[in-house]
Amino acid sequence: MNWIYMGGYGAYVWGAYGLTLVVFVMNYLIVKREKKQIQKRMNRFIQSKDHE
Amino acid sequence: MTLFFSLVSYELRITMRQAFSWVTPLVFFIIVICLFPLSIGTHSALLSEIAPGMIWVTALLAVLISIGSLFRTEDEEGSLSLLLLSPYPLSVLVFAKIASYWLTHCLPLICVTPLLGFMLHLPALQVLVLCLTLLLGTPALCLLGAIGAALLVGIRGNGLLLPILIMPLYIPILIFGTSAVLAASQEQPLSAYFAIMGAFTFMSVAMAPILTAVALRMGVSQ
Amino acid sequence: MSRNNTLLFQGVSYALASGQVLSVRGANGIGKSTLLRILAGFIEPQQGSVSYDNQVIFQDVAAYQHGIHYLGHDNGVRQYLTVYENLTFYAVLNDRVLSTSQCNEVIQRVGLWAFRDTQALCLSAGQLRRLSLAKLLLRPAPFWILDEPTTALDDQGQQILADLINQQLQQNGMVVMATHQDIALTSKPNVLRLGS
Amino acid sequence: MWDWLKQNGLSPKSFYRTSGLCLPWLTVLFLGCAGFGLIDGLYIAPADYQQGDGFRIMYVHVPSAFAAMAVYFAMAICAVLTLVWRVKLAAVCMSCSAPIGASFTFLALVTGSIWGKPMWGTWWIWDARLTSVLILFFLYMGFIALQSILAEQHYRDRACALIALVGVINLPIIHYSVIWWNTLHQGPSISQLAKPAIAPSMLYPLLAMIAAFFLFYLSVLFMRMRNQILLREKHTHWVREVVLS
Numbered sequence: 001m002n003w004i005y006m007g008g009y010g011a012y013v014w015g016a017y018g019l020t021l022v023v024f025v026m027n028y029l030i031v032k033r034e035k036k037q038i039q040k041r042m043n044r045f046i047q048s049k050d051h052e
Numbered sequence: 053m054t055l056f057f058s059l060v061s062y063e064l065r066i067t068m069r070q071a072f073s074w075v076t077p078l079v080f081f082i083i084v085i086c087l088f089p090l091s092i093g094t095h096s097a098l099l100s101e102i103a104p105g106m107i108w109v110t111a112l113l114a115v116l117i118s119i120g121s122l123f124r125t126e127d128e129e130g131s132l133s134l135l136l137l138s139p140y141p142l143s144v145l146v147f148a149k150i151a152s153y154w155l156t157h158c159l160p161l162i163c164v165t166p167l168l169g170f171m172l173h174l175p176a177l178q179v180l181v182l183c184l185t186l187l188l189g190t191p192a193l194c195l196l197g198a199i200g201a202a203l204l205v206g207i208r209g210n211g212l213l214l215p216i217l218i219m220p221l222y223i224p225i226l227i228f229g230t231s232a233v234l235a236a237s238q239e240q241p242l243s244a245y246f247a248i249m250g251a252f253t254f255m256s257v258a259m260a261p262i263l264t265a266v267a268l269r270m271g272v273s274q
Numbered sequence: 275m276s277r278n279n280t281l282l283f284q285g286v287s288y289a290l291a292s293g294q295v296l297s298v299r300g301a302n303g304i305g306k307s308t309l310l311r312i313l314a315g316f317i318e319p320q321q322g323s324v325s326y327d328n329q330v331i332f333q334d335v336a337a338y339q340h341g342i343h344y345l346g347h348d349n350g351v352r353q354y355l356t357v358y359e360n361l362t363f364y365a366v367l368n369d370r371v372l373s374t375s376q377c378n379e380v381i382q383r384v385g386l387w388a389f390r391d392t393q394a395l396c397l398s399a400g401q402l403r404r405l406s407l408a409k410l411l412l413r414p415a416p417f418w419i420l421d422e423p424t425t426a427l428d429d430q431g432q433q434i435l436a437d438l439i440n441q442q443l444q445q446n447g448m449v450v451m452a453t454h455q456d457i458a459l460t461s462k463p464n465v466l467r468l469g470s
Numbered sequence: 471m472w473d474w475l476k477q478n479g480l481s482p483k484s485f486y487r488t489s490g491l492c493l494p495w496l497t498v499l500f501l502g503c504a505g506f507g508l509i510d511g512l513y514i515a516p517a518d519y520q521q522g523d524g525f526r527i528m529y530v531h532v533p534s535a536f537a538a539m540a541v542y543f544a545m546a547i548c549a550v551l552t553l554v555w556r557v558k559l560a561a562v563c564m565s566c567s568a569p570i571g572a573s574f575t576f577l578a579l580v581t582g583s584i585w586g587k588p589m590w591g592t593w594w595i596w597d598a599r600l601t602s603v604l605i606l607f608f609l610y611m612g613f614i615a616l617q618s619i620l621a622e623q624h625y626r627d628r629a630c631a632l633i634a635l636v637g638v639i640n641l642p643i644i645h646y647s648v649i650w651w652n653t654l655h656q657g658p659s660i661s662q663l664a665k666p667a668i669a670p671s672m673l674y675p676l677l678a679m680i681a682a683f684f685l686f687y688l689s690v691l692f693m694r695m696r697n698q699i700l701l702r703e704k705h706t707h708w709v710r711e712v713v714l715s
Contacts, residue, residue, distance in 0.1 A: 008522070008523075009522060009523050009524035009588050010523075012524060012527060012584050012585070012587060012588050013512075013523060013524065013526050013527055015584055016527040016530050016531070016580075016581045016584045016585065017508075017512075017530060019577065019580055019581065019584075020530045020534070020577060020581070023573050023574075023576070023577045024686060026573070027569075027570060027573055027686075027690050028690065030569075031690055031693045031694055031697070034694070034697050035693070035696075035697050038697050038700055038701060039713065041701075042700060042701075042704060042709070042713040043713065045704055046710055046713060046714065055366065055369075058366050059366065059367075062352075062355070062359070062363050062366070065354075065355070065359070066352065066354040066355065069354040069393070070354060125353070125354075128353075129348070129350065129351060129352060129353055130346050130347070130348030130349065130350050131350040131351065131352055132350075133314075133316070133344055133346050133350050134350040134364065134367060135367070136316070136339065137314075137339050137340075137342070137343075137344055137368075138367040138368055138369075139336075139340045139368060139369050140367070140369070141336075145367075196636075199632075199636060200633075203616065203629050203632065203633065204616075204619075207619060207620065213615055213616065213619055216608070216611060216612045216615050217612040217615065217616055217633060218612075219608060219612075220605050220608040220609050220612065220637070220640070220644065221636065221637075221640045221644075223605060223644055223647065223648070224640070224643050224644055224647040227647045227648070227650075227651045228647065231651065231654055234654075252643070259639070263632060263635075263636060266553075266632060267629065267632055270625055270628045270629060270632070271625065271629075272316050273311075273316050273317045273318065273624075273625070
């Protein structure tokens with residue numbers, strides 16, 4: 001259990017690592033969402049070009 | 053060189069005819085400096101300690117609010133193509149424009165600084181050093197600000213973007229400017245501070261006009 | 275060439291000999307001004323190239339731009355300078371020594387003598403257009419690029435413009451114009467229609 | 471040779487293909503490095519004699535500050551490629567790596583202040599390195615602000631390249647003037663955040679974490695660039711096939 005408390009600095013250490021995880025996951029999710037949006041936009045764009 | 057002086061004289065004539073354009077930074081500078089004693093209190097020891105920082109930061113902000121419109125008159129008139137088509141290198145023309153901007157916008161600030169310095173109970177020696185650092189530092193402020201102004205020349209509503217863009221570049225000038233006055237208050241030798249500020253100013257004299265010219269050429273080809 | 279990702283024109287090619295006029299026609303927004311700005315060397319074309327006396331202009335844009343006049347859609351006139359100062363400013367900018375008599379003669383030629391010392395701010399659009407036409411006289415240039423020079427010009431102004439162009443053609447210069455109205459010219463202009 | 475490189479090596483189409491191939495490898499490598507770094511740093515490495523376990527925040531703070539600076543220099547190199555040789559791919563790389571660099575800088579700032587709390591009792595210490603990371607954050611904000619306000623694609627790439635160059639020229643000057651300013655106002659306090667000369671057992675997790683940050687940067691950068699390339703090249707045929715497939 002001492003590993004969790006980190007010699008009294010547990011809150012700070014896990015806080016810092018938690019934040020790192022959040023920043024990494026955020027970066028990843030933003031890119032994934034952007035990929036979905038672009039996929040949608042490209043499909044619409046290609047359909048509109050086909051109609052011309 | 054005659055080209056440089058004649059261009060500067062034309063620019064001065066233009067700015068003089070728009071009286072409002074060069075008065076705003078001066079009035080802004082004086083009003084903001086007067087706000088500090090009203091807000092912080094008139095304890096003279098405190099005031100004289102933070103006076104150099106206040107005057108420097110306010111001078112920096114005064115330059116920032118007015119340099120954004122350095123090329124706006126050209127842009128509205130469409131006379132940017134005039135500058136581009138001239139046989140002279142664009143960076144010389146831009147340097148003349150920035151020099152005339154400095155004469156009309158920054159020099160009045162420096163002339164008013166002694167008055168404000170005494171208002172803030174700043175000893176005479178420190179006021180002199182403050183004016184010297186401003187004299188050496190404000191050209192670099194104008195030159196770096198001109199790069200940002202040239203980048204944003206075509207964009208409407210670019211009022212608040214220029215400070216964000218250019219502020220980080222002003223930090224070394226601010227640091228050395230204020231610490232020179234601090235050193236003067238402790239009777240330390242000042243040659244090092246002026247040397248570094250001079251180096252920074254001349255680096256921006258060499259670098260900024262060329263970068264501004266590149267930015268203008270890019271902007272026109274938009 | 276496209277302007278913020280909308281396709282303007284493709285496959286435009288034209289060879290203009292000296293002593294001729296090319297009039298570019300086309301509806302508004304078809305890209306006439308963009309084409310003229312490409313010719314003036316302000317914008318780099320995405321495909322193809324512009325060559326002037328068989329040398330691609332973008333090799334040395336500065337040298338090419340010395341030899342041309344570009345009269346943009348918004349006439350490049352300093353608002354807070356008077357008519358006389360505008361011309362001397364243009365002369366200084368283009369390395370031309372201009373005596374006051376020459377300057378006065380140009381102002382009279384363009385018919386702005388009465389407004390010699392009024393700031394460009396107080397001039398009408400037509401007068402501003404004439405002032406920018408006066409700049410063409412200050413410096414001989416083999417190649418003129420005029421973007422809708424006839425806007426806001428009255429009959430007398432159009433007559434002045436026609437004289438200028440005829441004089442330029444006699445001196446074996448070239449002129450490219452983007453216009454909607456026809457101007458009475460001695461030689462018949464070639465026409466390039468965009469977006470046909 | 472250079473023209474061949476510009477046509478084939480750096481063309482968006484070939485980049486799209488090659489990045490597609492090496493993306494899975496990058497993520498696997500990243501997970502490996504991160505795993506090793508975390509386990510080693512959090513569990514195996516001995517506690518610092520002075521700071522106890524609190525120093526383990528270093529394994530996150532130092533790599534993110536280092537990566538933030540490195541990403542800015544990478545953007546400056548792409549800026550030179552965009553302005554001088556007009557490599558379109560470099561412009562895409564520069565505009566895509568700005569948000570990642572900004573997130574690293576933000577991470578470095580917050581973990582630095584979290585590390586400062588147990589050690590010096592205050593959330594923010596005007597330490598020289600932390601302050602220059604703060605200024606680097608302003609530079610990133612300026613870059614992203616300029617990038618979002620400019621509409622026309624071609625001009626946006628070149629203007630952002632110019633501001634990145636101006637920023638990178640001034641970065642060392644800012645860094646050293648802040649360090650000099652720091653010694654002036656705080657006296658020569660030993661800056662805890664500088665990389666202390668540490669025992670090898672503590673060094674390996676640090677190197678692993680730095681590698682993990684770079685691999686993460688590369689993988690997210692490639693993903694972002696692939697999206698941007700699809701958008702920019704939407705008129706071409708190969709994009710049609712990619713999207714339809």
